[in-house]
Every structure is written in structure tokens, then in C-alpha cells.
Amino acid sequence: MSPHSPPGSTRQVLLDSAKRLLWKHGYEAMSPRRILAESGAGQGSLYHHFPGKAALAAAALEEVAAEMTEAMDALFEGVPEPLAAVHRFLDIPFDPLKGCRLGRLANEAAVADPETADPALRAPLDRFFAAARTRIADALDRAAAEGRLHPGQDREMLATTMLAAVQGGFVLSRIHQDPASMRQAVAGAHLLLDSVTREPGP
Numbered sequence: 001m002s003p004h005s006p007p008g009s010t011r012q013v014l015l016d017s018a019k020r021l022l023w024k025h026g027y028e029a030m031s032p033r034r035i036l037a038e039s040g041a042g043q044g045s046l047y048h049h050f051p052g053k054a055a056l057a058a059a060a061l062e063e064v065a066a067e068m069t070e071a072m073d074a075l076f077e078g079v080p081e082p083l084a085a086v087h088r089f090l091d092i093p094f095d096p097l098k099g100c101r102l103g104r105l106a107n108e109a110a111v112a113d114p115e116t117a118d119p120a121l122r123a124p125l126d127r128f129f130a131a132a133r134t135r136i137a138d139a140l141d142r143a144a145a146e147g148r149l150h151p152g153q154d155r156e157m158l159a160t161t162m163l164a165a166v167q168g169g170f171v172l173s174r175i176h177q178d179p180a181s182m183r184q185a186v187a188g189a190h191l192l193l194d195s196v197t198r199e200p201g202p
Helices: 010-025 032-039 045-049 053-077 082-090 119-145 155-176 180-195
Strands: none
Touching: 010 032, 010 045, 010 053, 032 045, 032 053, 045 053, 053 082, 053 119, 082 119, 082 155, 082 180, 119 155, 155 180
């Protein structure tokens, strides 16, 4: 993964513009013309710094994945009590109607289609969501070791469900144009976590 370019450099301006466009419009609608209009960069700048749109998008998604992973790590490391950390993850103040910066790309052919997907576009998504699931599962493992979960819980399954609740909340909120779907999905995840939680022993 390459480091960020110097702030204000044409390369970084192109990357920042691509990050905004990918979040707002997705990969397929992110044309070179739109990139140049969003960035204000001159003609030829895109191809001076990147071989093409796919390379720019891949580099932008690498930065997005790194930013989201850093924020997630800070959240879990900042809350020592593991179950509280998972609840806090569920309560991150998302904007449901904007969608997840990475998850909203999962249905695009260039990212998800097994025959046409570009591995460089898919890799940042794979890496972030695997890291998120692992972070949640590790917190649940710590909670189980502390006797805070009822015996026999499948922590990997629970972690996947927590992550799916958030991503599903984004999808339903965008379909219905109603943030209530995210609130309901997250509330259900909180209830599930509460249902497998034991009170601390004496």
C-alpha cells in the first residue's frame, strides 16, 4: 500500500476527488471527465499520475480502507471493555443515506462480478471487511474469556451478524430513502448481543 501523496499535490487532489466520487456515484459512474471536473486538475493530469481510471480508483480505495481501518482500530482500542466496544461499533454515527464508503461498491461488476472484477479494486474491500469481522470476533473472544457470554456462542457467526446488520442497514436505508432502516438494523444487533451476554459475576 503506497503512502498518501503530499497534501495539495495534484496526485493527492485526484485521489481525494476519486474518493468523493466513488462514495457518491460508485465506480462505474466515475468517468475521467467527472474526475477532472471534481478535482479541477488540468487535462492530462490523470494519466500523468495514474495509468487510468482503474488505477486511480484502486489507489483511492486503498486510502479509504486505510482510513476506515485506522478509525475502527482507534474505536476498539479506546474502549477496554470488549462488549462495550462492540456496542460502540454499532453506534458509530453513520449517515445511512450516503452508504458505506466501501460497502456501497460491493454490487458493482468491476468489484464483485467473478468474471469481470478487477482484483485491485476488490482487495481493499476484502481486507477492510475481514479486519472488521476479526476486530469484532476478537472482542467477543475476550468477553467469552471473561465469562461475559453465555456458553456455546459462535463468536465468528456473531461478528459476521454484527457487521451484516450495519451493512444491511445501509442498503435498506438507501432503498427506502429512510434512515429508520439503519436504526432498526442496529437496534436488532444490540438486542442480539444483549441476548447472549451474561452479567459480570460477583
